Amino acid sequence: MSKSETKLFRAAAAAETVHAHSHLKQLGGIKTTKENLEAAISGETHEFKEMYPQMIRDAEEEGHKGALRSFNFANDVEKIHAGLYQKALDNLGNNADTDYYVCDICGYTAEGEAPEQCPVCKAKKQMFQKID
Ligand SMILES: [Fe+2]
Ligand SMILES: [Fe+2]
Known part of the structure; x- marks a missing residue:
């Protein structure tokens, strides 16, 4: 997949998230x-x-x-x-204000810092992405 196709899918995913939040709000699902x-x-x-x-x-x-x-x-x-x-x-x-890191392989979610090795799937630290 090219970079622009990847961006298109990400843009559409972001837009669908906007829709989902809007629908959920109307359903009274956000409290x-x-x-x-x-x-x-x-x-x-x-x-x-x-x-x-x-x-x-x-x-x-x-x-x-x-x-x-x-x-x-x-x-x-x-x-x-x-x-x-x-x-x-x-x-x-x-x-406390803290950072979160997510393993790209299994979704393991770490608080503070990414571990050297994922405790769930054993992936290395580089496989973690920081969440903004
Ligand atoms: Fe993992
Ligand atoms: Fe979950």
């Missing part, structure tokens, strides 16, 4: 930060307790190794997200 954090914890918890475990079992049954790997990565990372949200909720109003 206080406390409520948003509680909803995020609940959503992530559902994903790693029920949704991904079932998808992992299905991928195992079907012998789909790629899907199994992808679902296992996501399942592990949703637990991390729930923990990060919980921490933010526990310190609501007093959260």
Whole structure:
């Protein structure tokens, strides 16, 4: 894919995010930060307790190794997200300004600094992107 095609997809993705936020706002889905954090914890918890475990079992049954790997990565990372949200909720109003880094391979999300090696997929530090 050329650079301009990549940019076009990114531009469209940014525009779709604007639409999604607008639709969500109209649905009353954007509330206080406390409520948003509680909803995020609940959503992530559902994903790693029920949704991904079932998808992992299905991928195992079907012998789909790629899907199994992808679902296992996501399942592990949703637990991390729930923990990060919980921490933010526990310190609501007093959260320190911190940086976040995301692993390009598995989505592992690190607070503060990128690790030397991803704890979920073992990718090296260079595979992490800083979130602005
Ligand atoms: Fe998540
Ligand atoms: Fe990773």
